[in-house]
Amino acid sequence: MTSFLHETLAGNTAIALPYCLPSGAGVQVMDEGVIRFEPQEGVKHTCDVVISCGVHGNETAPVELVEQLIEQVCAGAIKVRARVLFIFGNVAALRLGQRFVEEDMNRLFSRTPDVEDGVEKRRAAMLEMHVMRFFQAGGEGRSRLHYDLHTAIHGSLIEKFAIYPLPKPNKSFSAMEIARLSLAGVDTVLLQSTTSSTFSFFTSRQCDAASFTIELGSARPFGQNKGIDLSKMAAYLQGLIQGVLPEPELVPAHVQIFRVSREIPKKSTDFKFAIDGKTDNFTPLPVGMVLAVDQGESFVVTESDARIIFPNPDVPPGQRAGLIIVPAHHLPT
Numbered sequence: 001m002t003s004f005l006h007e008t009l010a011g012n013t014a015i016a017l018p019y020c021l022p023s024g025a026g027v028q029v030m031d032e033g034v035i036r037f038e039p040q041e042g043v044k045h046t047c048d049v050v051i052s053c054g055v056h057g058n059e060t061a062p063v064e065l066v067e068q069l070i071e072q073v074c075a076g077a078i079k080v081r082a083r084v085l086f087i088f089g090n091v092a093a094l095r096l097g098q099r100f101v102e103e104d105m106n107r108l109f110s111r112t113p114d115v116e117d118g119v120e121k122r123r124a125a126m127l128e129m130h131v132m133r134f135f136q137a138g139g140e141g142r143s144r145l146h147y148d149l150h151t152a153i154h155g156s157l158i159e160k161f162a163i164y165p166l167p168k169p170n171k172s173f174s175a176m177e178i179a180r181l182s183l184a185g186v187d188t189v190l191l192q193s194t195t196s197s198t199f200s201f202f203t204s205r206q207c208d209a210a211s212f213t214i215e216l217g218s219a220r221p222f223g224q225n226k227g228i229d230l231s232k233m234a235a236y237l238q239g240l241i242q243g244v245l246p247e248p249e250l251v252p253a254h255v256q257i258f259r260v261s262r263e264i265p266k267k268s269t270d271f272k273f274a275i276d277g278k279t280d281n282f283t284p285l286p287v288g289m290v291l292a293v294d295q296g297e298s299f300v301v302t303e304s305d306a307r308i309i310f311p312n313p314d315v316p317p318g319q320r321a322g323l324i325i326v327p328a329h330h331l332p333t
């Protein structure tokens, strides 16, 4: 049987007129790989949720999960009691099984569009428009959530973790949101207090949503994701769609919270890591270690208890080649 994902990858999902599922829930294809479900009129609904995946075309486990959720909604196995926007982010890259076609789309949000824009820049601008419209149409005063689901390029000492971008300037990081992630099987959270060009930062800042980039294991081709257990995430998202918005008061004791201390900048093509470029995420780094050298300048680890995340010496100059994180002893505001 064909699915919204298969139709999308085959190029068969143009914008479609809204219609109703047999349950009465509204469904509308907003764009290629973008589909919205809304509760039947009169049904009380709890929150507005954006569930995105495939912003990187080689990260397929979350794409398979989202495909299943969409199928369950369409088959009536999941009742729609929240407004939900599902997004397959970089459809062109998903077709190729590559991280991107021209450039990394998750470095292209929150920018000013230009007539010269290529594949990923145009798609990022369209996705910004869709999420803005989606949240605006839901109105103020409702819970707004955005989960941008990814998988990591290399191995990781901790399989599942979330990056929690800085909420709007007058807001602080929310313990309840971190506790919700734990219900979804994500027990490690990295607080990021700097601005960023990612999708989750965009929705956090521009749409006032509680937004997260969530890493769910290693990037593998379609059909090779059996080693990744997404059952808790699936159950949590099914619950959200069905109107169950948990409100845990306490962050469980086993949840680990880090903060991003610094980005490791790649300034030029001279950039060289002193570590293996495929080092596992969360590998500890000793104080005083020369981590990288770029144009004769050393990048030295100065933080106690530092660990590395997303090492990647192959990014273009001007982008981050990784992140340094440190334990967060309390939730900063």
Ligand SMILES: O=C(O)CCC(=O)N[C@@H](CCC(=O)O)C(=O)O
Pocket: 056, 106, 107, 150, 151, 152, 153, 154, 163, 198, 200, 213, 310, 311, 312
């Ligand atoms: O494993 C890697 O190096 C990359 C995995 C990935 O795509 N991570 C996201 C994180 C985005 C964020 O910092 O919020 C990315 O690099 O875009």
Ligand SMILES: [Zn+2]
Pocket: 055, 056, 059, 150, 151
């Ligand atoms: Zn990714």
